[in-house]
Amino acid sequence: MTRPEILRYTQETGDFSRLLASIPYAETIGLTCDRFGDDLIFRLPRKAENLGNPILPAIHGGVIGGFMELSAAIYLMMSQDVLHMPRIVDFSLDYLRAGLDRETYAECRLTRQGNRVSNVQVTAWQKSRSQPIATARAHFLLEE
Amino acid sequence: MTDDIRFDRVSRFLDTLAQVKALGIEAIEARENHLILRLPYSEKIIGNPESRVIHGGAITTLMDTASGSVVICALDNFELCPTLDLRVDYMRPAEPGQPVFARAETYRVTRNIIFTRCEAYQETDGQTIANCVATFMRIGREATPKAYRDLITGGEA
Numbered sequence: 001m002t003r004p005e006i007l008r009y010t011q012e013t014g015d016f017s018r019l020l021a022s023i024p025y026a027e028t029i030g031l032t033c034d035r036f037g038d039d040l041i042f043r044l045p046r047k048a049e050n051l052g053n054p055i056l057p058a059i060h061g062g063v064i065g066g067f068m069e070l071s072a073a074i075y076l077m078m079s080q081d082v083l084h085m086p087r088i089v090d091f092s093l094d095y096l097r098a099g100l101d102r103e104t105y106a107e108c109r110l111t112r113q114g115n116r117v118s119n120v121q122v123t124a125w126q127k128s129r130s131q132p133i134a135t136a137r138a139h140f141l142l143e144e
Numbered sequence: 145m146t147d148d149i150r151f152d153r154v155s156r157f158l159d160t161l162a163q164v165k166a167l168g169i170e171a172i173e174a175r176e177n178h179l180i181l182r183l184p185y186s187e188k189i190i191g192n193p194e195s196r197v198i199h200g201g202a203i204t205t206l207m208d209t210a211s212g213s214v215v216i217c218a219l220d221n222f223e224l225c226p227t228l229d230l231r232v233d234y235m236r237p238a239e240p241g242q243p244v245f246a247r248a249e250t251y252r253v254t255r256n257i258i259f260t261r262c263e264a265y266q267e268t269d270g271q272t273i274a275n276c277v278a279t280f281m282r283i284g285r286e287a288t289p290k291a292y293r294d295l296i297t298g299g300e301a
Contacts, residue, residue: 023191024187024188024193025188025189025190025198025201027188028188048162049166050162050163051161051163052162052163052164053161054160054292055289060162060164060208060209061208061227062201062202062206062207063163063201065205065208065232066204066205067201069201070191070201085191085192087234089233089234090233091200091231091232092230092231093230094228094229095227095229
């Protein structure tokens with residue numbers, strides 16, 4: 001399958017396995033995604049290689065960032081009728097709690113959709129949605 | 145504190161971070177308030193299999209690590225400083241097959257907060273790939289377990 005074919009297949013079926021298998025970085029951190037109706041929940045399983053701070057231990061802040069960035073890009077691709085991955089322009093991340101060595105979840109919201117630029121809000125949590133470990137916002141460029 | 149001590153502390157610190165070892169990130173140069181890290185190119189951090197360009201997340205990890213570790217080059221007594229926030233602007237994709245470097249500096253250190261700046265670039269043309277500003281919270285030396293402090297400082301402090 002070519003990239004546009006993989007993206008079309010993912011949009012039509014909601015099966016993310018082929019898309020994620022085509023992105024080495026997604027496999028490296030272990031990102032997966034589930035669709036519930038139109039809602040997407042991204043999942044980062046517990047993984048020893050993702051750790052930073054060995055004392056708590058806690059997930060490396062950069063991995064949490066990468067997980068949220070990739071989640072936002074996939075979310076945007078699924079919510080648009082575009083058959084290419086959007087390009088990230090900037091990313092702003094607030095760490096609210098330590099991301100402990102356990103499974104992490106993320107969900108995204110489209111804050112604004114322009115002709116060329118989109119703004120996406122991302123929330124990541126572990127124990128409860130009401131206690132996020134990090135929030136982020138990102139701008140993406142939708143042009144090829 | 146000499147630059148050799150700073151370099152050794154940063155290297156020992158990086159050595160305790162599993163993700164940093166998984167990506168092969170290492171210290172190149174450490175001076176007062178200044179640090180350069182290197183991220184080697186590898187298949188596993190590719191974000192776009194067609195262009196073979198590495199994913200922004202790996203750059204974020206490199207810059208978060210550089211910004212968090214440059215704190216070690218600014219403080220005489222090692223203490224862990226958790227990241228409060230991080231802002232990254234992506235200027236251009238990194239050239240595939242080439243390592244990416246991150247040059248970080250602390251531009252203000254206060255009792256509670258440390259402010260950092262970081263730039264990611266490649267040696268091929270030296271153009272900026274990404275810029276990052278971040279803030280770190282100081283939890284204080286005593287809140288960092290002594291065994292871990294000794295591990296990072298090599299027991300010299």
